[in-house]
Amino acid sequence: MKTEKVDKRQAILDAAEKLFCETGYEGTSTRQIAKESGANMAMINYYFGSKEGVFVEIMNERIAGFTSQLKIINEDKISALEKLHRVIEGYVNRILDNTAFHKMMHRELSLTQRPEMYDKIKDAMSHNMQIIDRIITDGIEDGSFNKVDVRMVIGTIMGTITNIVISPHKVMSCSNFDLNNPKDKKIIKDRAVAHLQDLTKVYLTTKR
Amino acid sequence: MKTEKVDKRQAILDAAEKLFCETGYEGTSTRQIAKESGANMAMINYYFGSKEGVFVEIMNERIAGFTSQLKIINEDKISALEKLHRVIEGYVNRILDNTAFHKMMHRELSLTQRPEMYDKIKDAMSHNMQIIDRIITDGIEDGSFNKVDVRMVIGTIMGTITNIVISPHKVMSCSNFDLNNPKDKKIIKDRAVAHLQDLTKVYLTTKR
DNA sequence: GGAAGTTAATCAATCGTTTGATTAATTTTG
DNA sequence: CAAAATTAATCAAACGATTGATTAACTTCC
Numbered sequence: 106m107k108t109e110k111v112d113k114r115q116a117i118l119d120a121a122e123k124l125f126c127e128t129g130y131e132g133t134s135t136r137q138i139a140k141e142s143g144a145n146m147a148m149i150n151y152y153f154g155s156k157e158g159v160f161v162e163i164m165n166e167r168i169a170g171f172t173s174q175l176k177i178i179n180e181d182k183i184s185a186l187e188k189l190h191r192v193i194e195g196y197v198n199r200i201l202d203n204t205a206f207h208k209m210m211h212r213e214l215s216l217t218q219r220p221e222m223y224d225k226i227k228d229a230m231s232h233n234m235q236i237i238d239r240i241i242t243d244g245i246e247d248g249s250f251n252k253v254d255v256r257m258v259i260g261t262i263m264g265t266i267t268n269i270v271i272s273p274h275k276v277m278s279c280s281n282f283d284l285n286n287p288k289d290k291k292i293i294k295d296r297a298v299a300h301l302q303d304l305t306k307v308y309l310t311t312k313r
Numbered sequence: 314m315k316t317e318k319v320d321k322r323q324a325i326l327d328a329a330e331k332l333f334c335e336t337g338y339e340g341t342s343t344r345q346i347a348k349e350s351g352a353n354m355a356m357i358n359y360y361f362g363s364k365e366g367v368f369v370e371i372m373n374e375r376i377a378g379f380t381s382q383l384k385i386i387n388e389d390k391i392s393a394l395e396k397l398h399r400v401i402e403g404y405v406n407r408i409l410d411n412t413a414f415h416k417m418m419h420r421e422l423s424l425t426q427r428p429e430m431y432d433k434i435k436d437a438m439s440h441n442m443q444i445i446d447r448i449i450t451d452g453i454e455d456g457s458f459n460k461v462d463v464r465m466v467i468g469t470i471m472g473t474i475t476n477i478v479i480s481p482h483k484v485m486s487c488s489n490f491d492l493n494n495p496k497d498k499k500i501i502k503d504r505a506v507a508h509l510q511d512l513t514k515v516y517l518t519t520k521r
Numbered sequence: 522g523g524a525a526g527t528t529a530a531t532c533a534a535t536c537g538t539t540t541g542a543t544t545a546a547t548t549t550t551g
Numbered sequence: 552c553a554a555a556a557t558t559a560a561t562c563a564a565a566c567g568a569t570t571g572a573t574t575a576a577c578t579t580c581c
Contacts, residue, residue: 113560127425131339135537143482145562150538208423215416215479217335257508260480263467263474268472271423274435300465304516311519343571353528358572517528 114152116142117262118166121159126205127173129212130160134218142214156213157219164313167206168229179236185244187304197266201294204270204284211235211267234259241309262301267295322360324350326374329367334413337420338368367379372421372430375385375414393452394514401509402443404475409502412478412492419475443468458517466516470509477505 120142123264139146145187153159172279178191200207213219237259244250259288273284273293328350332341343364347354361367366492389396408415421430452458481492481501490497 129337129339129420131337131426132424133428133464134535136535146558147539147563148535148561151560169329186411201401211479212420215420216337216340227480229478233483244550253510253511254504257473257504258512260476261469261508261512264474264476265469266472268468268475271419272435272468294461296465300469302464303461304469304512307519307521308515309517311521313515313519342569344569353526354530355573356527360525364571469557 113142113144113148117149117152118143118163121207122163122206123161125163126209129209137296152221161222164210164225165250167203167210168225171229171233176236179240185240185249186245186253186310188238188240189305189309190302191242193262193305196262197294197297197301200266201272201284201290201297207267207270211271244309251311251313253309258305262305265301266297269293319351321352321356323369325357325360326353326371329416330371331412333368333371334417338417369430372412372433375411376433385388393448393455393457394518395422395510397445397452397509397513398447399516400448401470401513402506404470405502405509408474408478409492414488415475415478419479436484444492445470452517459521461517470513473509474505477501491510 111233117131117138121133123136124137124141133150136147138159143308149159153162164242178188178195181191183191191257210226213222216223229272241250241253241255241258245252245255247307273282284290284293325346329341329346331343334347335341342358343354344472346357346364346367357364361370374449391399418434421427421504424431445461447462449458449461449466453460478492481490492498492501512514
């Protein structure tokens with residue numbers, strides 16, 4: 106039997122993330138977090154100072170593991186389209202492997218309050234956005250891509266993926282389908298990648 | 314001067330919607346709603362029974378004014394592409410004219426709790442989705458559209474618009490820009506429509 | 522005068538946080 | 552090495568503030 110001796114700090118983070126995802130930040134009480142994690146309530150403030158401290162810590166850890174996947178792609182000696190397609194593949198995979206977190210991030214982003222978090226998320230994303238922008242812009246400048254509204258294209262790619270995460274039932278017409286089921290997730294991942302790669306290829310490279 | 318004699322009931326609904334949009338349902342207190350609307354706290358329960366009653370009422374009213382804009386378009390004797398482009402125009406306009414509500418709707422949709430609301434929103438959207446699905450499918454069947462992943466295309470259209478509402482700063486590189494400013498809103502509306510119409514035209518009708 | 526509208530005051534419950542005490546683990550000291 | 556001192560981790564209990572809701576008295580208006 107695996108030892109029960111995991112540190113409470115991590116248990117609190119795990120429980121909090123799960124609860125924040127399910128019921129939102131305001132909708133989750135410190136007592137729930139304590140109960141779910143098996144830690145005493147005071148431990149939350151002992152480790153993180155406050156409830157918001159827990160939230161910030163979750164965000165920071167996630168965002169830390171978020172960066173620098175794109176940089177490698179961008180430095181490869183491949184065509185702009187291939188770069189973009191790798192980015193799409195990477196994005197779909199990462200986001201659909203962390204649907205709960207991305208729902209939460211999205212939710213908090215849509216709130217006017219907690220501006221520090223808003224800025225933090227925004228900064229983390231805008232860096233990635235710049236890289237994608239660079240890839241597409243390079244493609245346009247070297248003549249392999251059509252002249253398009255670059256920011257809108259990026260919005261389309263990201264919006265499509267987010268849309269799948271938040272309303273998977275829309276995509277999968279069948280109702281008895283679960284994003285947590287690895288089988289179903291694989292299916293929808295492949296569909297999303299195929300669609301977005303096809304869409305961008307046609308839209309960006311069709312001569313007209 | 315416009316008379317101050319507006320009924321409190323509506324004032325409560327207006328204030329609540331604004332606050333729910335800004336700070337979320339859980340993040341908004343009944344006292345805030347009372348203060349913002351100029352009504353006494355007890356009026357909330359007098360008119361709507363409870364805080365949740367206010368929320369449900371807002372959603373019901375909005376969803377009621379949500380339906381059957383698309384039906385007319387679908388019955389017009391125009392090409393599938395023209396239909397789709399009118400749908401896009403209608404969608405962009407409605408959503409960007411009600412950004413606050415759509416943020417709120419989106420947020421509630423991403424929460425596990427309040428399943429009745431989830432189903433209600435889902436049903437309201439799925440009807441419109443069916444109409445769009447029909448338009449695209451018809452276009453495919455009569456040979457004017459390429460064979461594509463229809464649900465994914467719809468997800469792309471809706472996701473793109475939602476993405477603009479939630480992260481307008483992503484699209485508009487300039488920072489001092491406000492979706493509430495009618496001037497800025499017009500600009501982004503036009504850009505969104507132009508992008509989506511161009512994208513769908515190229516993707517759906519390019520021979521390949 | 523009576524129904525509808527409105528108010529301030531109050532309710533129990535829950536919120537996030539803090540407290541003081543206790544145990545477990547680690548370091549210092551003789 | 553072992554006793555003493557120190558630190559880290561954990562706990563139950565309680566804090567004041569705020570929550571959504573309700574009461575009962577008071578206006579307003581037909």
